[in-house]
Amino acid sequence: MPTLDTMPPALSDAQRAALDMLMSRHSPWPLTEPAPSAPELDLVFQAALRAPDHGQLRPWRFIVIRGDARHALAKVFARAARARDPDGNAERFASKALSAPVLIALGVRIVHGHKVPASEQVLAVGAGVMNMLNALHVLGYGGFWASGLNSRDPLVRRELGLDAGDELIGFLYVGTPKDRSDRGAARPDPDACVSEWTGPAAP
Numbered sequence: 423m424p425t426l427d428t429m430p431p432a433l434s435d436a437q438r439a440a441l442d443m444l445m446s447r448h449s450p451w452p453l454t455e456p457a458p459s460a461p462e463l464d465l466v467f468q469a470a471l472r473a474p475d476h477g478q479l480r481p482w483r484f485i486v487i488r489g490d491a492r493h494a495l496a497k498v499f500a501r502a503a504r505a506r507d508p509d510g511n512a513e514r515f516a517s518k519a520l521s522a523p524v525l526i527a528l529g530v531r532i533v534h535g536h537k538v539p540a541s542e543q544v545l546a547v548g549a550g551v552m553n554m555l556n557a558l559h560v561l562g563y564g565g566f567w568a569s570g571l572n573s574r575d576p577l578v579r580r581e582l583g584l585d586a587g588d589e590l591i592g593f594l595y596v597g598t599p600k601d602r603s604d605r606g607a608a609r610p611d612p613d614a615c616v617s618e619w620t621g622p623a624a625p
């Protein structure tokens with residue numbers, strides 16, 4: 423497989439910079455201040471809304487939680503955790519709300535019974551989230567997408583203002599990476615995930 427350095431013919435500087443951005447994105451943790459400014463977050467959302475959207479259903483419901491609202495969300499997380507398990511460690515779930523300067527709840531407004539399956543509506547939001555991760559990276563910030571029990575809890579969904587039939591596909595934790603080195607998962611060899619189909623196998 424060619425790399426950015428071996429790719430023939432030579433890439434333009436703009437092509438190289440864009441591909442380098444895509445290929446250097448990772449999920450940094452921990453994330454600290456400063457958070458993206460409001461105009462920067464607007465750009466991130468504009469990038470999200472370039473995602474493909476079957477049927478133009480516009481399923482994206484991004485909910486920004488920052489500042490003191492994170493403390494209110496921590497209480498919601500704790501209440502939901504206690505309702506799930508009165509003997510569990512509710513503080514562990516609550517603390518997640520305070521673990522980055524900005525959280526973005528990733529809601530999907532599902533149109534049930536539509537010819538576009540619900541799974542495709544979820545994928546449109548997922549594609550938007552990927553654009554957000556890339557836009558944050560381009561702007562010098564980091565994003566970490568996490569789901570977990572908080573995002574699967576109906577009480578949390580309701581308190582965030584989502585409808586009972588909506589999905590919450592996680593939270594995007596946003597801030598400035600404390601450490602910019604990529605210490606995440608090893609990238610797979612493309613050969614393990616990519617093949618070329620040239621027709622049905624002979625019977």
Ligand SMILES: Cc1cc2nc3c(=O)[nH]c(=O)nc-3n(C[C@H](O)[C@H](O)[C@H](O)COP(=O)(O)O)c2cc1C
Nearest residue numbers: 447448449450566567568569570591592605606607
């Ligand atoms: C839908 C979705 C949910 C995820 N939920 C979690 C999670 O709850 N906890 C976690 O540690 N990583 C979760 N991840 C994985 C991280 O976002 C991240 O991709 C992973 O840590 C690998 O880092 P990388 O993006 O640098 O490869 C989730 C990813 C996706 C796409």
